[in-house]
Amino acid sequence: xxxxxxxxxxxxxxxxxxxxxxxxxxxxxxxxxxxxxxxxxxxxxxxxxxxxxxxxxxxxxxxxxxxxxxxxxxxxxxxxxxxxxxxxxxxxxxxxxxxxxxxxxxxxxxxxxxxxxxxxxxxxxxxxxxxxxxxxxxxxxxxxxxxxxxxxxxxxxxxxxxxxxxxxxxxxxxxxxxxxxxxxxxxxxxxxxxxxxxxxxxxxxxxxxxxxxxxxxxxxxxxxxxxxxxxxxxxxxxxxxxxxxxxxxxxxxxxxxxxxxxxxxxxxxxxxxxxxxxxxxxxxxxxxxxxxxxxxxxxxxxxxxxxxxxxxxxxxxxxxxxxxxxxxxxxxxxxxxxxxxxxxxxxxxxxxxxxxxxxxxxxxxxxxxxxxxxxxxxxxxxxxxxxxxxxxxxxxxxxxxxxxxxxxxxxxxxxxxxxxxxxxxxxxxxxxxxxxxxxxxxxxxxxxxxxxxxxxxxxxxxxxxxxxxxxxxxxxxxxxxxxxxxxxxxxxxxxxxxxxxxxxxxxxxxxxxxxxxxxxxxxxxxxxxxxxxxxxxxxxxxxxxxxxxxxxxxxxxxxxxxxxxxxxxxxxxxxxxxxxxx
Amino acid sequence: xxxxxxxxxxxxxxxxxxxxxxxxxxxxxxxxxxxxxxxxxxxxxxxxxxxxxxxxxxxxxxxxxxxxxxxxxxxxxxxxxxxxxxxxxxxxxxxxxxxxxxxxxxxxxxxxxxxxxxxxxxxxxxxxxxxxxxxxxxxxxxxxxxxxxxxxxxxxxxxxxxx
Numbered sequence: 001x002x003x004x005x006x007x008x009x010x011x012x013x014x015x016x017x018x019x020x021x022x023x024x025x026x027x028x029x030x031x032x033x034x035x036x037x038x039x040x041x042x043x044x045x046x047x048x049x050x051x052x053x054x055x056x057x058x059x060x061x062x063x064x065x066x067x068x069x070x071x072x073x074x075x076x077x078x079x080x081x082x083x084x085x086x087x088x089x090x091x092x093x094x095x096x097x098x099x100x101x102x103x104x105x106x107x108x109x110x111x112x113x114x115x116x117x118x119x120x121x122x123x124x125x126x127x128x129x130x131x132x133x134x135x136x137x138x139x140x141x142x143x144x145x146x147x148x149x150x151x152x153x154x155x156x157x158x159x160x161x162x163x164x165x166x167x168x169x170x171x172x173x174x175x176x177x178x179x180x181x182x183x184x185x186x187x188x189x190x191x192x193x194x195x196x197x198x199x200x201x202x203x204x205x206x207x208x209x210x211x212x213x214x215x216x217x218x219x220x221x222x223x224x225x226x227x228x229x230x231x232x233x234x235x236x237x238x239x240x241x242x243x244x245x246x247x248x249x250x251x252x253x254x255x256x257x258x259x260x261x262x263x264x265x266x267x268x269x270x271x272x273x274x275x276x277x278x279x280x281x282x283x284x285x286x287x288x289x290x291x292x293x294x295x296x297x298x299x300x301x302x303x304x305x306x307x308x309x310x311x312x313x314x315x316x317x318x319x320x321x322x323x324x325x326x327x328x329x330x331x332x333x334x335x336x337x338x339x340x341x342x343x344x345x346x347x348x349x350x351x352x353x354x355x356x357x358x359x360x361x362x363x364x365x366x367x368x369x370x371x372x373x374x375x376x377x378x379x380x381x382x383x384x385x386x387x388x389x390x391x392x393x394x395x396x397x398x399x400x401x402x403x404x405x406x407x408x409x410x411x412x413x414x415x416x417x418x419x420x421x422x423x424x425x426x427x428x429x430x431x432x433x434x435x436x437x438x439x440x441x442x443x444x445x446x447x448x449x450x451x452x453x454x455x456x457x458x459x460x461x462x463x464x465x466x467x468x469x470x471x472x473x474x475x476x477x478x479x480x481x482x483x484x485x486x487x488x489x490x491x492x493x494x495x496x497x498x499x500x501x502x503x504x505x506x507x508x509x510x511x512x513x514x515x516x517x518x519x520x521x522x523x524x525x526x527x528x529x530x531x532x533x534x535x536x537x538x539x540x541x542x543x544x545x546x547x548x549x550x551x552x553x554x555x556x557x558x559x560x561x562x563x564x565x566x567x568x569x570x571x572x573x574x575x576x577x578x579x580x581x582x
Numbered sequence: 583x584x585x586x587x588x589x590x591x592x593x594x595x596x597x598x599x600x601x602x603x604x605x606x607x608x609x610x611x612x613x614x615x616x617x618x619x620x621x622x623x624x625x626x627x628x629x630x631x632x633x634x635x636x637x638x639x640x641x642x643x644x645x646x647x648x649x650x651x652x653x654x655x656x657x658x659x660x661x662x663x664x665x666x667x668x669x670x671x672x673x674x675x676x677x678x679x680x681x682x683x684x685x686x687x688x689x690x691x692x693x694x695x696x697x698x699x700x701x702x703x704x705x706x707x708x709x710x711x712x713x714x715x716x717x718x719x720x721x722x723x724x725x726x727x728x729x730x731x732x733x734x735x736x737x738x739x740x741x742x743x744x745x
Contacts (some may be wrong), residue, residue, distance in 0.1 A: 007631035014626060093620075094681045319617060319658065319689040322665050324675040 026053045043121025044068040059086040068117025076113055081106030095321065096329035102337040153251040161244040168237040175230045191216060330358035346375035359388040379403030395433040402426050418463060423449040438482045446472040469493065598635045604709035606638035611704055612697035614646020619684045621694060654689060661692030
């Protein structure tokens with residue numbers, strides 16, 4: 001092999017052709033790549049008007065990007081007019097994407113499309129965006145639902161007591177058949193009388209009668225033992241029934257407390273009406289923030305604790321950068337970004353600094369602020385926060401919203417519909433997300449609310465009460481795992497609203513309590529009162545048997561003494577006769 | 583496909599030296615498994631400067647790029663697993679030239695090592711196979727219809743002329 005003389009020339013031509021090709025085709029190629037990957041990710045039509053590459057300084061420009069909302073194809077989920085990212089050359093040659101400045105103009109959520117976009121995949125329930133109207137759209141629980149939610153224990157315990165009483169009664173019935181009847185006792189007495197009334201002729205006769213009497217005595221003792229056994233059984237049965245009754249009483253008490261708690265009957269309100277109405281819903285909405293965590297997860301350092309060992313394969317970047325001990329730049333780093341957001345009939349600017357997933361390399365957190373004032377539908381909105389992945393992934397968010405003009409909306413449906421004709425919403429709060437643990441607190445105040453309802457009288461009453469309020473405050477806090485947060489919603493109006501809304505529930509609870517008491521009484525009557533009769537009867541029988549036994553004993557002893565006297569007299573007569581003859 | 587086969591046969595039957603073909607195959611394989619970057623340009627420069635058979639190089643490059651659609655992912659994972667060596671990472675972090683060549687990227691590093699490892703054996707093996715082909719099979723291949731057609735074509739005449 002030798003050196004090719006024209007080699008340099010060939011290489012220069014190749015290189016120049018390559019550069020020309022990149023310059024001409026990079027834009028369309030990136031456009032096709034972006035459309036393909038975005039459509040794959042969102043499952044609906046994505047349009048990009050043009051992608052251009054600028055060489056000096058190196059920058060990428062995207063014109064008119066529209067992502068169709070899969071749930072509503074006539075509208076976009078996100079769209080923007082222009083975006084420009086200027087890339088630093090040297091880091092780019094080393095394989096790091098350091099974007100000096102990113103600008104996005106005309107960002108819009110939910111803008112109407114010129115023509116409906118195609119939908120390739122129907123959206124699932126996960127990951128839908130937080131919608132205030134939907135957030136408040138709940139069906140108010142009725143009394144039966146509340147009672148069902150209370151998970152009452154009493155009916156089960158009452159049923160158990162009934163069953164136990166039946167079983168015990170059956171057992172006692174069986175034992176009753178084993179008791180000595182009055183006839184058999186009379187027979188015993190007759191036999192004894194016959195024995196004692198008969199004359200004793202000699203010693204052998206005496207022995208035979210004593211033997212017969214002893215047999216009768218043994219038989220009577222056996223009957224007595226049976227009575228004892230039944231008495232014992234009865235006592236056990238009494239204890240078991242008493243225990244079941246106690247359990248029933250305890251369950252009834254616990255149920256009552258539970259229902260009271262749900263219906264907010266107790267003073268101070270263990271759980272507010274707002275918790276019952278909005279608690280589960282808020283938890284569900286908060287857990288949607290998990291998509292943020294999942295989005296950042298592939299970029300988290302390996303040593304960070306992972307949220308869960310899900311079966312889904314982890315996404316892997318096609319050509320990862322190795323974890324170098326001193327990396328000169330983060331894998332990607334947007335130094336400054338400015339997003340011009342069209343919102344509520346006006347414009348807002350979001351400023352972001354240091355967007356990256358490797359904050360330890362730049363020794364700074366990602367910061368963002370959003371400041372909006374005097375929009376047609378909103379007096380002021382301020383959002384600020386930071387995000388950093390260091391030892392843990394930490395996100396902090398603070399917001400202050402004032403005078404958001406609520407559009408007329410309808411809460412609930414049909415009989416439980418409550419319409420909000422007008423209202424001004426203000427809110428302030430903060431949120432901290434550390435890995436997958438959330439801690440959030442927020443104040444919401446609804447001013448000058450105008451509700452009306454054509455639903456049932458309770459809702460009309462509720463609407464009236466709400467309209468009388470100058471402010472409707474709500475305190476919302478959430479903590480715990482982001483996928484299943486524990487949410488607490490409190491309002492100073494809880495007691496008032498609870499009384500109004502749950503009046504029906506309270507009546508039902510009271511009715512249920514009295515019904516329960518009546519049932520309980522009848523259970524006790526059939527279970528215990530019947531037993532008392534049994535006890536009296538058994539005591540009587542026991543007494544009778546004991547009496548018979550005692551009289552037998554007496555009769556037996558008396559007869560034996562009598563027999564001895566007769567024997568003595570006979571011996572005396574014989575001796576006197578012999579002495580007389582002598 | 584037929585053109586591709588004809589191209590290969592044409593090169594094998596040409597006057598190009600077995601080493602030129604061997605190196606073209608080895609370098610084509612090397613550039614094919616590498617993700618496109620500065621290293622690829624360096625290989626192109628080497629190929630341009632040395633009298634490596636260009637058409638063989640381009641054909642093998644194209645074929646290997648196709649194969650890498652299948653093998654890039656496992657190679658990337660394998661490199662990530664075995665590259666967690668403190669000394670290697672330190673070296674990559676301290677040498678900017680290596681970063682300029684993108685050797686701190688998993689797939690690039692893995693492909694570079696694999697390509698460098700295969701370069702000499704593949705070149706030698708290809709040379710041996712070309713020699714074997716020419717001494718044993720070439721005469722019968724020359725009689726194939728496809729070869730006759732090829733030789734009659736204008737393109738072949740042009741190729742002969744250029745060589």
